[in-house]
Amino acid sequence: MKRIFHERRKVFLNRCLKYSRYVLNDHFVLVLLVFLGFLSLQYRQLLENFPQPAWPVYLLLLAVTSLLFFAGSTATYLEEPDQHFLLTKEREVLFLVQQAIRWQFIFWGLVQILGQLLFLPLYLKLGLPAWAFGLYLFTLTAGKYALIQAKWSSYTKDGIFQWNLAIDQERKRQQSILQFFALFTRVKGITSSVRRRSYLDGFLKLVAKSSEKTWDYLYLRAFLRSGDFWGLTIRLFVLSLVAMLTIDLPWLATGLVLLFNYLLLFQLLALYGVYDYQYLNHLYPIKKTRRTKGFLRVLRGILYSVLGLQSILAIFLLEEKMYLGILILGGFLLNQFYLAIKAKKLID
Amino acid sequence: MLEVKKLSGGYANIPVLKDVSFQVADGELVGLIGLNGAGKSTTIKEIIGLLTPYQGQILIDGQTIQDRAEAYRKKIGFIPETPSLYEELTLKEHLEVVALAYDLDWDAAFERADKLLKLFRLEEKLDWFPVHFSKGMKQKVMIICAFMVQPSLLIVDEPFLGLDPVAIQDLIDLIEEEKKRGTSILMSTHVLDSAEKMCDRFVILHQGQVLADGHLDQLRQSFGQADASLNDIYLTLTQKGVG
Numbered sequence: 001m002k003r004i005f006h007e008r009r010k011v012f013l014n015r016c017l018k019y020s021r022y023v024l025n026d027h028f029v030l031v032l033l034v035f036l037g038f039l040s041l042q043y044r045q046l047l048e049n050f051p052q053p054a055w056p057v058y059l060l061l062l063a064v065t066s067l068l069f070f071a072g073s074t075a076t077y078l079e080e081p082d083q084h085f086l087l088t089k090e091r092e093v094l095f096l097v098q099q100a101i102r103w104q105f106i107f108w109g110l111v112q113i114l115g116q117l118l119f120l121p122l123y124l125k126l127g128l129p130a131w132a133f134g135l136y137l138f139t140l141t142a143g144k145y146a147l148i149q150a151k152w153s154s155y156t157k158d159g160i161f162q163w164n165l166a167i168d169q170e171r172k173r174q175q176s177i178l179q180f181f182a183l184f185t186r187v188k189g190i191t192s193s194v195r196r197r198s199y200l201d202g203f204l205k206l207v208a209k210s211s212e213k214t215w216d217y218l219y220l221r222a223f224l225r226s227g228d229f230w231g232l233t234i235r236l237f238v239l240s241l242v243a244m245l246t247i248d249l250p251w252l253a254t255g256l257v258l259l260f261n262y263l264l265l266f267q268l269l270a271l272y273g274v275y276d277y278q279y280l281n282h283l284y285p286i287k288k289t290r291r292t293k294g295f296l297r298v299l300r301g302i303l304y305s306v307l308g309l310q311s312i313l314a315i316f317l318l319e320e321k322m323y324l325g326i327l328i329l330g331g332f333l334l335n336q337f338y339l340a341i342k343a344k345k346l347i348d
Numbered sequence: 349m350l351e352v353k354k355l356s357g358g359y360a361n362i363p364v365l366k367d368v369s370f371q372v373a374d375g376e377l378v379g380l381i382g383l384n385g386a387g388k389s390t391t392i393k394e395i396i397g398l399l400t401p402y403q404g405q406i407l408i409d410g411q412t413i414q415d416r417a418e419a420y421r422k423k424i425g426f427i428p429e430t431p432s433l434y435e436e437l438t439l440k441e442h443l444e445v446v447a448l449a450y451d452l453d454w455d456a457a458f459e460r461a462d463k464l465l466k467l468f469r470l471e472e473k474l475d476w477f478p479v480h481f482s483k484g485m486k487q488k489v490m491i492i493c494a495f496m497v498q499p500s501l502l503i504v505d506e507p508f509l510g511l512d513p514v515a516i517q518d519l520i521d522l523i524e525e526e527k528k529r530g531t532s533i534l535m536s537t538h539v540l541d542s543a544e545k546m547c548d549r550f551v552i553l554h555q556g557q558v559l560a561d562g563h564l565d566q567l568r569q570s571f572g573q574a575d576a577s578l579n580d581i582y583l584t585l586t587q588k589g590v591g
Contacts, residue, residue: 194477209444209448211450218436218445221436221437278433278434284421285419285422285449285450
């Protein structure tokens with residue numbers, strides 16, 4: 001029994017290791033190092049020119065503290081069929097879950113302490129004595145212990161192990177890790193959860209209900225409801241806004257916006273295969289080329305809407321209007337030509 | 349009318365069907381009977397065009413899929429053994445996709461759909477995601493989608509699994525109605541006593557070949573068992589086939 005779970009952990013960690021190689025490729029490591037250097041420089045400057053009043057620092061510390069406090073989940077490695085096959089081994093499973101809980105506390109407790117230590121200079125600067133910081137750390141660690149214990153007790157109800165809950169949480173945990181890797185590379189075994197999001201139903205009217213547009217009809221709904229396509233679009237759009245708002249160098253801001261649009265395009269390509277599980281699609285009396293056409297229409301609709309909104313905002317935010325032209329031209333080239341090339345590859 | 353002529357076929361490297369021939373006339377209900385692995389599902393996949401035959405021909409109303417794939421596909425209504433539903437779509441949207449994909453007349457199609465929804469007591473669930481339905485309710489959605497199309501050939505794979513007794517009777521009535529409309533119907537099933545009552549003719553598949561084809565009386569005569577049920581005949585046939 002222990003071996004099974006040990007094996008599962010090994011398999012999962014190996015997978016993560018494999019994917020992390022794609023994440024930590026040369027370019028990204030370089031960018032990361034530069035970013036870290038930039039952050040530590042900013043940190044030093046913050047310490048040297050401490051802001052008065054200090055409320056932004058309090059806000060930052062509050063954010064960091066709550067982030068570290070609530071971070072982490074239990075790695076139980078339970079799988080769906082376990083509730084059937086291991087039902088009679090409930091006692092052993094409970095024991096393993098308890099062990100996992102213990103590990104969670106040790107690991108994430110340490111992360112919390114180390115994370116807080118990074119901000120020790122800020123605490124001291126705010127006038128907190130060292131002993132009080134020690135007490136603060138202790139309280140946080142105790143709090144984390146209580147939090148994790150509360151979670152442990154939610155796994156059993158009247159002494160019965162809550163299989164559904166535990167399996168569901170483990171699935172969510174693994175999915176969120178895999179989803180992180182999916183930002184960089186193609187990841188197998190990502191199941192997209194579907195949300196109704198009825199507040200987006202207004203967009204559905206944008207596609208006419210005609211036979212030629214059957215695939216548009218399908219793809220638009222997948223974009224709005226399936227997995228993270230919608231959230232991803234919003235996030236990257238907001239990031240591009242932040243770039244335009246906060247970066248004074250117009251070439252850098254424009255470059256970043258285009259980079260975010262490229263990332264968006266790249267991620268949305270996955271929409272093409274979203275209905276692969278549904279074989280009845282192959283039985284519809286529709287020409288095969290309609291699928292590609294519908295896919296491209298929907299994707300361009302999304303990408304040009306994003307570009308349109310960015311351009312309108314750029315009119316107000318970018319001081320040199322030349323960069324507005326560059327943004328529109330760059331976006332056009334991406335959406336028109338790069339997408340066409342990518343889509344062709346995808347479909348072959 | 350469905351004509352399967354000297355069909356050999358199967359998966360990329362696994363031949364399953366050998367020289368299979370049979371017909372389903374307009375307004376006829378033919379039962380496709382066989383053990384697990386006899387080739388029923390493969391036959392169905394060949395007909396609906398998910399697999400391409402190695403040899404032989406499949407014609408619906410005289411047309412092959414090679415002639416004009418879209419026109420051929422439009423003639424088929426298919427109720428699969430395992431319901432296959434869109435995770436992203438509500439029940440209503442499933443019906444709309446079918447109407448769009450088959451280019452159905454919108455009002456007429458939804459008039460039919462409404463009747464079926466009421467019959468299967470699903471009219472209150474139009475805005476739900478059917479992937480979360482029970483097996484039987486999912487099956488009902490597939491049934492409604494297939495009947496909405498008003499196909500020329502209706503293919504039904506194990507239709508009764510998971511349906512409640514009321515729904516089974518409703519489906520039997522629907523199939524009867526569809527037959528009267530002149531639809532050719534091919535039904536694959538293991539439920540032999542229902543098949544015996546419903547079907548006009550039987551095609552018995554065994555190890556990828558047609559072992560027998562005919563009315564129950566014809567089968568009884570050719571195997572010399574005057575009062576035998578379909579079940580008896582079937583057992584004898586397959587034992588012979590194995591031996």
